[in-house]
Amino acid sequence: xxxxxxxxxxxxxxxxxxxxxxxxxxxxxxxxxxxxxxxxxxxxxxxxxxxxxxxxxxxxxxxxxxxxxxxxxxxxxxxxxxxxxxxxxxxxxxxxxxxxxxxxxxxxxxxxxxxxxxxxxxxxxxxxxxxxxxxxxxxxxxxxxxxxxxxxxxxxxxxxxxxxxxxxxxxxxxxxxxxxxxxxxxxxxxxxxxxxxxxxxxxxxxxxxxxxxxxxxxxxxxxxxxxxxxxxxxxxxxxxxxxxxxxxxx
Amino acid sequence: xxxxxxxxxxxxxxxxxxxxxxxxxxxxxxxxxxxxxxxxxxxxxxxxxxxxxxxxxxxxxxxxxxxxxxxxxxxxxxxxxxxxxxxxxxxxxxxxxxxxxxxxxxxxxxxxxxxxxxxxxxxxxxxxxxxxxxxxxxxxxxxxxxxxxxxxxxxxxxxxxxxxxxxxxxxxxxxxxxxxxxxxxxxxxxxxxxxxxxxxxxxxxxxxxxxxxxxxxxxxxxxxxxxxxxxxxxxxxxxxxxxxxxxxxxxxxxxxxxxxxxxxxxxxxxxxxxxxxxxxxxxxxxxxxxxxxxxxxxxxxxxxxxxxx
Ligand SMILES: Nc1ncnc2c1ncn2[C@@H]1O[C@H](COP(=O)(O)OP(=O)(O)OP(=O)(O)O)[C@@H](O)[C@H]1O
Ligand SMILES: [Mg+2]
Numbered sequence: 121x122x123x124x125x126x127x128x129x130x131x132x133x134x135x136x137x138x139x140x141x142x143x144x145x146x147x148x149x150x151x152x153x154x155x156x157x158x159x160x161x162x163x164x165x166x167x168x169x170x171x172x173x174x175x176x177x178x179x180x181x182x183x184x185x186x187x188x189x190x191x192x193x194x195x196x197x198x199x200x201x202x203x204x205x206x207x208x209x210x211x212x213x214x215x216x217x218x219x220x221x222x223x224x225x226x227x228x229x230x231x232x233x234x235x236x237x238x239x240x241x242x243x244x245x246x247x248x249x250x251x252x253x254x255x256x257x258x259x260x261x262x263x264x265x266x267x268x269x270x271x272x273x274x275x276x277x278x279x280x281x282x283x284x285x286x287x288x289x290x291x292x293x294x295x296x297x298x299x300x301x302x303x304x305x306x307x308x309x310x311x312x313x314x315x316x317x318x319x320x321x322x323x324x325x326x327x328x329x330x331x332x333x334x335x336x337x338x339x340x341x342x343x344x345x346x347x348x349x350x351x352x353x354x355x356x357x358x359x360x361x362x363x364x365x366x367x368x369x370x
Numbered sequence: 371x372x373x374x375x376x377x378x379x380x381x382x383x384x385x386x387x388x389x390x391x392x393x394x395x396x397x398x399x400x401x402x403x404x405x406x407x408x409x410x411x412x413x414x415x416x417x418x419x420x421x422x423x424x425x426x427x428x429x430x431x432x433x434x435x436x437x438x439x440x441x442x443x444x445x446x447x448x449x450x451x452x453x454x455x456x457x458x459x460x461x462x463x464x465x466x467x468x469x470x471x472x473x474x475x476x477x478x479x480x481x482x483x484x485x486x487x488x489x490x491x492x493x494x495x496x497x498x499x500x501x502x503x504x505x506x507x508x509x510x511x512x513x514x515x516x517x518x519x520x521x522x523x524x525x526x527x528x529x530x531x532x533x534x535x536x537x538x539x540x541x542x543x544x545x546x547x548x549x550x551x552x553x554x555x556x557x558x559x560x561x562x563x564x565x566x567x568x569x570x571x572x573x574x575x576x577x578x579x580x581x582x583x584x585x586x587x588x589x590x591x592x593x594x595x596x597x598x599x600x601x602x603x604x605x606x607x608x609x610x611x612x613x614x615x616x617x618x619x620x621x622x623x624x625x626x627x628x629x630x631x632x633x634x635x636x637x638x639x640x641x642x643x644x645x646x647x648x649x650x651x652x653x654x655x656x657x658x659x660x661x662x663x664x665x666x667x668x669x670x671x672x673x674x675x676x677x678x679x
Binding site (some may be wrong): 175202203213214215230238279280 | 471561563564565567570571
């Protein structure tokens with residue numbers, strides 16, 4: 121059962137094409153890693169999956185991204201898409217003008233959920249899920265910006281998870297974290313897989329091998345190879361893929 | 371070694387210059403305040419609170435009540451801010467969120483241009499062009515329909531506190547709008563995107579991210595606009611009608627009125643031969659200065675409270 125199918129996706133910044141006719145599909149409740157050298161279009165690809173790309177002035181997308189049988193570009197509106205497909209950014213970006221609590225519930229409030237008891241419950245559950253609860257439970261009123269980088273990123277993950285998205289997009293979520301925090305996020309991804317489809321961009325080949333079920337290798341905006349992580353890492357079909365995962369470039 | 375000591379010397383030198391410059395500004399301000407105070411003294415001693423609350427002004431019988439001018443200043447500025455604030459924010463929101471990139475430079479150029487027009491031009495334009503238009507198409511119909519409300523009663527003079535407020539609105543809108551535009555553009559894109567990624571609409575991003583971030587800046591811009599409105603002299607003098615009937619004999623916004631600045635501008639030359647007259651005008655100037663000072667203090671105060679809510 122495919123959760124998300126990408127069909128002939130191309131993307132542009134102004135006149136510059138950065139993604140070329142990408143086809144692939146993501147099975148439900150799996151972790152899919154997107155790897156490739158810097159500038160190859162990983163972030164752009166991810167942002168096309170929840171219609172964030174079109175927010176950049178002059179940016180353009182062609183092709184289809186089908187979520188549960190519906191094209192997110194022609195059959196859904198962007199707000200609905202983004203509620204169903206959550207996103208964690210490369211740089212932790214908690215709202216500095218909001219408390220930790222308000223950060224977690226920001227998405228829920230947008231959905232109109234205001235019942236204090238429900239919100240309280242979700243805040244506790246989500247912060248526990250990302251392993252932040254014990255560290256912050258006594259000062260939920262503190263600004264989200266006063267946390268350490270690792271804590272901020274986990275807060276952002278909690279914020280993205282609060283609305284229970286069906287798909288979670290993560291753009292190098294651990295690149296600004298220390299090893300301990302990275303390990304926690306990786307552990308969290310393994311748990312989340314039970315009910316979420318996760319697409320994660322990573323520069324860290326080992327991380328991709330550790331946590332993903334499927335791996336896509338993108339090079340110069342083109343999908344070079346896509347398949348089960350084990351196969352990609354043990355017997356890559358394309359020489360470029362092999363070169364990349366053995367660390368001989370990028 | 372020689373180089374480093376040179377750098378340190380230069381740094382200290384510049385710090386010293388900055389300190390001296392700051393000191394000079396403070397000294398100039400204090401001197402100004404003092405000389406204004408000194409010149410106001412005769413009138414303040416003689417008239418006391420009448421200068422604040424009195425409603426009549428007649429140098430021939432030594433009557434110096436400043437209330438109509440003071441109220442004229444406050445009310446015309448308040449109306450101008452009340453109009454300019456929402457208009458400026460709308461312009462800024464349109465500019466940053468909705469208008470095509472190619473149109474942006476046009477809007478910001480127009481704002482810069484409007485902000486740079488000398489106030490006497492606004493005055494002339496208000497006097498010759500806007501005044502008759504407003505009189506015919508706005509004041510007269512309103513007086514005809516809801517003129518029984520004292521605030522909108524006739525006759526329609528054209529030149530009025532209403533027209534002054536309108537011209538002030540047009541003068542301060544570009545100031546508040548262009549600062550707000552810059553501030554809105556500085557909202558961290560990452561935070562806007564974070565809100566979008568949660569499924570927010572453009573409007574929700576504005577409300578929950580852009581505006582909270584810009585709040586302090588918008589406040590500062592508004593205060594700047596208010597300061598401009600309070601102190602504006604030329605344009606106001608030309609369009610307000612310089613009459614002391616408002617608000618005690620006629621409370622109508624369509625009646626001619628005066629402000630502190632237009633009072634001073636129009637009477638200063640004749641007052642130099644009459645100590646009490648001149649000193650009373652200086653008292654009004656002192657009151658205006660105190661307004662500006664208290665506004666900047668209040669701003670500091672609010673800013674502390676607003677710091678990200
Ligand atoms: N806002 C933008 N305007 C124009 N070009 C852009 C913009 N953002 C990215 N690009 C270009 O698009 C291409 C793909 O960028 P993208 O950010 O998707 O790469 P990436 O694979 O995520 O790189 P990295 O691993 O360094 O994050 C790059 O060539 C980049 O220069
Ligand atoms: Mg990237």
